[in-house]
Amino acid sequence: MxxxxxxxxxxxxxxxxxxxxxxxxxxxxxxxxxxxxxxxxxxxxxxxxxxxxxxxxxxxxxxxxxxxxxxxxxxxxxxxxxxxxxxxxxxxxxxxxxxxxxxxxxxxxxxxxxxxxxxxxxxxxxxxxxxxxxKGLRPLPEKWHGLSDVEARFRQRYLDLLVNEEARRAALLRSRIVTAMRAFLDERGFLEVETPVLQPIYGGAAARPFTTHHNAYDQTLYLRISDELYLKRLVVGGIDRVYEIGRVFRNEGVSRKHNPEFTMMECYQAYADYSDMMDLTQAMVQSIAERAIGGSRIEFGGQEIDLAGEWPRIPLRDAIARETGIDILEHDALPTLRAACEAKGLPPGDAPTWGRLVDDLFSEHVEPKLIQPTFITDYPVELSPLAKRSTSDPRLVERFEPFLGGMEIGNAFSELNDPDDQRERLEASRRDLDAGDEEAHPLDEDYLVALEVGLPPTGGLGIGVDRLAMVLADAPTLREVVAFPHMRPRASSGEDAEEEED
RNA sequence: GGGCGCGUAGCUCAGCUGGUAGAGCAAGGGACUCUUAAUCCCUAGGUCCGGGGUUCGAGCCCCCGCGCGCUCACCA
Structure with a gap:
């Protein structure tokens, strides 16, 4: 033994x-x-x-x-x-x-x-x-088969890295991706900043936070779910191009595409709009691929993806209509949209709002097909409380999400800088959530003050670094590109206790 | 949280309709000056995830729990 x-x-x-x-x-x-x-x-x-x-x-x-x-x-x-x-x-x-x-x-x-x-x-x-x-005091995993037990690979990543070439490659690639991302933004005059991880009021995304406590001020604090509201404060403060690459935390389930803490790149560019941010996203991902893997053609889950060229920009309405035959703007209330789904033989599920049903339709019927890089644009205002309203249709906002390998890899918009509209929208979204409630945010009054001081027209972009790495590494799960993925704590009987004894 | 599957030596895995646990690598001893998955001989190594039950008898069947995977849900 x-x-x-x-x-x-x-x-x-x-x-x-x-x-x-x-x-x-x-x-x-x-x-x-x-x-x-x-x-x-x-x-x-x-x-x-x-x-x-x-x-x-x-x-x-x-x-x-x-x-x-x-x-x-x-x-x-x-x-x-x-x-x-x-x-x-x-x-x-x-x-x-x-x-x-x-x-x-x-x-x-x-x-x-x-x-x-x-x-x-x-x-x-x-x-x-x-x-x-x-001197090494423990045996290494078996030389021929390596370490294949999935649990051991993640719990003892050092062994995985030592004996599995794939694990090492993924770790190196991820590092190159982040380096390339930073270089791309630096070259374009973006200033890298750091904003609070511990926040008294969380915001910038729809997610449940982790809660903690500061003893000295006897204060409840939240681990950030997004950097957005702080970065935009910096733009208000006159830093016209900012970015942050940092960890955000969402108190949610774990899946192939989700880890409770993940790395987000957010950048904001004054005097730009969401169309400029699409140009930026495309150039950034192409540049990262060029620098990190030396090309634009990749394979992900057995499918060829080409990152080069212009990525299609498809309004959400058209994307859903194409796959389901349903025009979400023709049925712009929950009951009529539900009826339209039923007429098409699609179960509408139990979405509580029109916006959520739109989201469900998209997630189920469109997203999995977006293998090649694609921008989906012009989201319903209900789903996007921080995005500027579309000039052509007040039911929509100037927002897009880039998709790659059947996954959302980011989120971006023309930032809402009208303080009055912002106040209404935050209050409305809170009312919307009041039913379910868990994600209701306290209103960030200081953020509204900042907007009253004045945010210039600004484009903002967030990229999920782990997901991007997952696609570029052709990894089947996020955890292959996260060095130490979240795991349930191991029941602490057995081994450790036994080993402490001698 | 729900469903399905998995958990056997340090690692990779066998283990038949229930009959008292095996291999390879790793380890210890020995032989060997050309190996690179070295080879050959010998040896040792087990809470079969944990607890309960059924049975004359459980690694195998049943129940509960723990962990992991896939999946659905929550969720971008």
């Missing part, structure tokens, strides 16, 4: 200590990255290496051991790159050979020695000096 293996490893750890070796030294001697060694020597043949006989020093984690009587091969892994090392009894000191013989898979070492090529032409460091950098 594992206890026995750990005892064996601990035995070797104590043996090192007894010999006066620190198994966890503070500093690492001179070394060259494995990538660099490979770069310098990958083209060199056996003879030339032997002639040169130049020692190299590399570090890494032992991920495989193949031991013979007087010869040991091991594979070192450092920053995603592998290199074989060997210890030959005839070519090195007895101490060094014995040390390598006693290594465990999982140990970190630094080795020094000349390069050679084996009979199978593998570039190999022939160890002349070796030192322990950190």
């Amino acid at each position: 594992s206890r026995k293996e750990r005892d064996a490893r601990r035995g070797r750890l104590e043996a090192l200590r007894a010999a006066g070796v620190d198994p966890y030294p503070a500093r690492v001697g001179p070394r060259e990255s494995i990538a660099s060694v490979r770069g310098r020597f990958s083209e060199r043949d056996a003879e030339s290496l032997e002639k040169e006989n130049e020692p190299v020093a590399v570090v890494g984690r032992v991920v495989a051991l193949r031991s013979f009587g007087k010869l040991v091969f091991a594979t070192l892994l450092e920053n995603g790159e592998r290199l074989q090392i060997s210890a030959r009894k005839a070519e090195t000191t007895p101490e060094c050979f014995g040390f390598v013989k006693k290594l465990d898979v999982g140990d970190f070492v630094r080795v020094v020695g000349p390069l050679w090529r084996t009979k199978s032409d593998e570039l190999t460091v022939d160890v002349r000096e070796v030192e322990m950098l950190a």
Whole structure:
């Protein structure tokens, strides 16, 4: 059992200590990255290496051991790159050979020695000096199948990252995506800012918040569900282009597309409208794809997606009409729209308002088909309390959502900057929600004051970074691109308690 | 929260109509100077998720609970 293996490893750890070796030294001697060694020597043949006989020093984690009587091969892994090392009894000191013989898979070492090529032409460091950098006390997951237990992969992501190349790729890609997003916005003169995570009044989205408490002021605070109202205050304050990439929190269920905390990019541009923000969204995603994956063609869930070119802009009304044959503006009240659904043989469900029924129709019949990048535009005013009313139809607002891979990946509008209209709309939306109630927001009076001071005409955009990463990484669930996805706490009996004892 | 499925060694998995638990890798010992999923011999390793029930007998059947997955709902 594992206890026995750990005892064996601990035995070797104590043996090192007894010999006066620190198994966890503070500093690492001179070394060259494995990538660099490979770069310098990958083209060199056996003879030339032997002639040169130049020692190299590399570090890494032992991920495989193949031991013979007087010869040991091991594979070192450092920053995603592998290199074989060997210890030959005839070519090195007895101490060094014995040390390598006693290594465990999982140990970190630094080795020094000349390069050679084996009979199978593998570039190999022939160890002349070796030192322990950190002793591993637990076995790594099985070398051939890796770690496939889904729960273990998420709860112990470090193991997943170590043995599953896919996990590593997703983590690196996500980082490149965020870097590219930031670079794109910086280049366009957007100022990166940070706004409060702890908010006395939450707003900017329809969602239930997490609630917490500040002891010093005996104050209830909420983890933000959106950055929107604070970022727009900064635009009121004269910062004409702002953005924030940060975590937001929604007290809701977990699914393939949902995590209770997720990363949102929100940006606001003064003197722009939602049409400008569509241009910006398209350019941003294309730029991110170019920088992060080097192209515009991707595969997501077995389907080809091309991010290049102009993305279609389809009014919500047309999109729903196309898929269901129902004109939502012809039936602009709940009872008539319900009747229209029934006439088409579509169950209208139990949506409490006209707006919600429109949303249901869209989610069910249109959204799953929006695989290629698409802007859906011109949403009902009921669904969008912070968006400016459409100039052509007062029942609509200047709002769009970008869709990709059958998922909404963002939300944007011409920001409502009429303080009186904003007050009415916030109050109306609160009345609407009064029935169900859970998402009713307290009115943010200070935000209304800010609007009275004056918000210029402004375009705003939010992008769900995790979802974008999910599509670009061709990941079937959000959790593949979130390093530590939300999990139910593990029942704390068993393992931990047992292990504390010894 | 509802429905369906899953939970067996450190990891990956077998385990028949209910008859007292197995393999590979990992681990320990041994052989081996060309392996890279090394090979060969030997050894050890189990709260079969937890609790209850049915039964002469439960990894397997039933009930309750826990965790995970899929899905629906809530939800952008």
